[in-house]
Amino acid sequence: MSVSRRSFFRTVGAGSAVLSADFVIGRGHEAMAFERVEFQAPDDGGFLRIDSNENPRGPGKLTVEAIKASTTYRMGRGYAPDNVMELYNAIASHWSVERTNLITATGSGPILEAATRAYCSADKALVTAAPTFTTCEQTARRMGAPVKVVPVDKSLGLDVEAMTAAAQGAGLVFFCNPNNPTGTAHDAVTVEKFIRGLAQSSPDTKILMDEAYFDYAHGTAVKTAIPLAKELPSVIVARTYSKAHGMAGLRLGYAIAQPETLRAVGNAWGLGSINTLTAAAGAASIRDTAHMDEERAENARIRDFTLQAFRDMGFEGTDAHTNCVFIDIKRPAKDFREACAAEKVKVGRDFPPYEKSHTRITLGTMDEMKQAVAVFRRVLSASPSSRAAQ
Numbered sequence: 001m002s003v004s005r006r007s008f009f010r011t012v013g014a015g016s017a018v019l020s021a022d023f024v025i026g027r028g029h030e031a032m033a034f035e036r037v038e039f040q041a042p043d044d045g046g047f048l049r050i051d052s053n054e055n056p057r058g059p060g061k062l063t064v065e066a067i068k069a070s071t072t073y074r075m076g077r078g079y080a081p082d083n084v085m086e087l088y089n090a091i092a093s094h095w096s097v098e099r100t101n102l103i104t105a106t107g108s109g110p111i112l113e114a115a116t117r118a119y120c121s122a123d124k125a126l127v128t129a130a131p132t133f134t135t136c137e138q139t140a141r142r143m144g145a146p147v148k149v150v151p152v153d154k155s156l157g158l159d160v161e162a163m164t165a166a167a168q169g170a171g172l173v174f175f176c177n178p179n180n181p182t183g184t185a186h187d188a189v190t191v192e193k194f195i196r197g198l199a200q201s202s203p204d205t206k207i208l209m210d211e212a213y214f215d216y217a218h219g220t221a222v223k224t225a226i227p228l229a230k231e232l233p234s235v236i237v238a239r240t241y242s243k244a245h246g247m248a249g250l251r252l253g254y255a256i257a258q259p260e261t262l263r264a265v266g267n268a269w270g271l272g273s274i275n276t277l278t279a280a281a282g283a284a285s286i287r288d289t290a291h292m293d294e295e296r297a298e299n300a301r302i303r304d305f306t307l308q309a310f311r312d313m314g315f316e317g318t319d320a321h322t323n324c325v326f327i328d329i330k331r332p333a334k335d336f337r338e339a340c341a342a343e344k345v346k347v348g349r350d351f352p353p354y355e356k357s358h359t360r361i362t363l364g365t366m367d368e369m370k371q372a373v374a375v376f377r378r379v380l381s382a383s384p385s386s387r388a389a390q
Ligand SMILES: Cc1ncc(COP(=O)(O)O)c(C=O)c1O
Pocket: 052, 053, 106, 107, 108, 109, 110, 133, 176, 180, 210, 212, 213, 239, 240, 241, 242, 248, 252, 253
């Protein structure tokens, strides 16, 4: 049986909070082709947590070094951290946009909330999908704005035609590409046609392209909508450092759009202020494109293993462009979730309208997925009805 990440670190000993990269690379079960700083994993009550699309590897080595190098006087005198401008310059230069095309926030969640508040109202609807990430929907409902929910199509991708029809006269369309939880992604041709078509037929409707998982997208057909956000006042692209950059706990996200569009978003809701360590990490991480390539490759290796394991058990998942997989387990997600939790593996919540058939599983490390798959095999080999009757 393989060694779990947690038991591995327990074996190594609690004293080594940060292990040398060489040591980590040398370890048997998870040899990686790239350097990583490994932290001692927390003891999550013995649970394997693959339920919230977090990154089990954390930030890259250069990013951790940048954080350490910023642990200076700035932390004491840092109400206006002097390296936030460096973060802005790094992001703007990465995407070839002006600094005025960019706002940052403590995660992309506040940006989603702010865009909804800026552009939806009692007579300006939000158009969103089901299932998809729900911050915009929750915000619109809290505001009393109408919400038009468009179910994903048969392939579990966003239904672009139906969303276009629903969006006529709406305030904001939330378009998650790649989509959480289904993992599906739309290619550049489809996205551009959708955006330009809507800009013509409903010019006052804004489109929020959530590209939280974009760094995990595979193939050349899927492209960022950032050039369209530069060109058109109706497009906002939201990005997060919480996924492939491995910085969920550091809280950093940003939006790219035209300055006037961003002004409305920034005025609608508090976006938080970026602290000096997060700014240093954000600048270092976006520059470290080699690390991002490695992170994408590692995620793909673990995704392929996990999808194949389910296929071998007779269950299909979508072609995931994310750090999660969405699997047709042919039984209620709740039954599966509870049976896995009884074996100390936590998987995703219900995702209506697929809560009777599908589960979302976040990709942990390869070792974690090997352990999880052994549990999934036991749980899924019991017939759905026999479990339900228990
Ligand atoms: C699609 C999507 N957008 C945005 C977020 C928000 O992430 P954060 O606020 O950590 O940037 C998440 C988090 O899971 C997500 O899945």
